[in-house]
Amino acid sequence: MIEKAVKFATKAHEGQFRKGSEIPYIIHPLEVCSIVSLMTGDIEVRCAALLHDTVEDTAVTVEDIEKNFGKRVAALVGRESEDKSKPWLERKIHTIKHLKNECIEVKMIALGDKLSNIRASARDFLAVGDDFLLKFHEKDKQKQGMYYFGVLDSLRELENSEFYREYEKLCNFVFGDMRDKI
Numbered sequence: 001m002i003e004k005a006v007k008f009a010t011k012a013h014e015g016q017f018r019k020g021s022e023i024p025y026i027i028h029p030l031e032v033c034s035i036v037s038l039m040t041g042d043i044e045v046r047c048a049a050l051l052h053d054t055v056e057d058t059a060v061t062v063e064d065i066e067k068n069f070g071k072r073v074a075a076l077v078g079r080e081s082e083d084k085s086k087p088w089l090e091r092k093i094h095t096i097k098h099l100k101n102e103c104i105e106v107k108m109i110a111l112g113d114k115l116s117n118i119r120a121s122a123r124d125f126l127a128v129g130d131d132f133l134l135k136f137h138e139k140d141k142q143k144q145g146m147y148y149f150g151v152l153d154s155l156r157e158l159e160n161s162e163f164y165r166e167y168e169k170l171c172n173f174v175f176g177d178m179r180d181k182i
Contacts, residue, residue, distance in 0.1 A: 001069070005047040006030070008068060012051075012058040018120065020135030028116055029053060035112035035163055044069075045105045048076035052109055056081040079106050080113070088138045092147040099154035107155050114151050115163050118170040125174050132174075145175035 009029050016025035029050050036049040047069055054060040055077055062081075066074035079102065082091045099110055124132035133139045148171045158164045 001043050001047055002033075002050070005033075005050040005069065009050045009054060012054045012060050016057070020124075025053075025057075028120075031116045031119075032109070032112040035115055036108050039108045039112075039158075039161060039163065040105070042105070044072050045076065045108060048073050048080070048105070049109045049112055051077050052080045052113055056084060076105055076109065080109050089143065092143075092150070096147070096150035096154050099151065104157065107158055110151065111155050111158055111161070111163055111167060114148070114155075115167045115170075118148060118167060118174065122170045122174050141175065145171075148175060 010026050013025040013029070017023060018025055018028060029052060032052060033046055033049040037046050040046070051060075051065055051069070051073065055062055055065065062074050062078045065077050079098075082095060084091070086094070095110075099107060102110070121132055124135075130141060133141055133144065136144070138144060152164075152168055152171055155164060155167075
């Protein structure tokens with residue numbers, strides 16, 4: 001099932017690249033799956049981690065996921081997807097509120113996703129400082145910090161995880177003392 005999900009995600013993300021880079025986008029879902037795989041042995045959760053951006057960022061639908069991977073994987077992917085028709089801030093506030101009440105499986109996928117993203121941002125921050133924000137739709141550091149720290153709070157159920165601690169450390173590195181101002 002994992003191999004099928006890798007092939008499916010690779011095809012869905014074909015021609016896509018990470019923001020502001022020449023890194024093939026598929027590297028991100030593979031990293032998310034790798035992180036999640038160290039938190040759970042549940043194959044369906046791992047598959048959902050691989051597929052987490054297919055509905056949000058490609059022509060793939062939740063129905064396509066269900067047809068190929070079953071109801072549970074489709075539900076996990078659907079619950080981890082944002083509605084891109086909404087404005088950035090509205091989507092991020094919804095994500096923060098929504099994650100607080102989500103099941104542990106969705107929280108693991110979200111942590112893997114956000115950790116992969118903050119790792120990339122931390123590398124870029126080291127290289128170019130606050131200019132790392134220029135590649136994002138939302139370039140306001142305070143708003144980005146609000147989002148990342150809001151997610152951190154929403155995922156507190158996972159605070160004993162090494163990945164949660166890494167995420168917190170990288171949020172503090174990238175966004176500094178901003179947490180008290182949010």
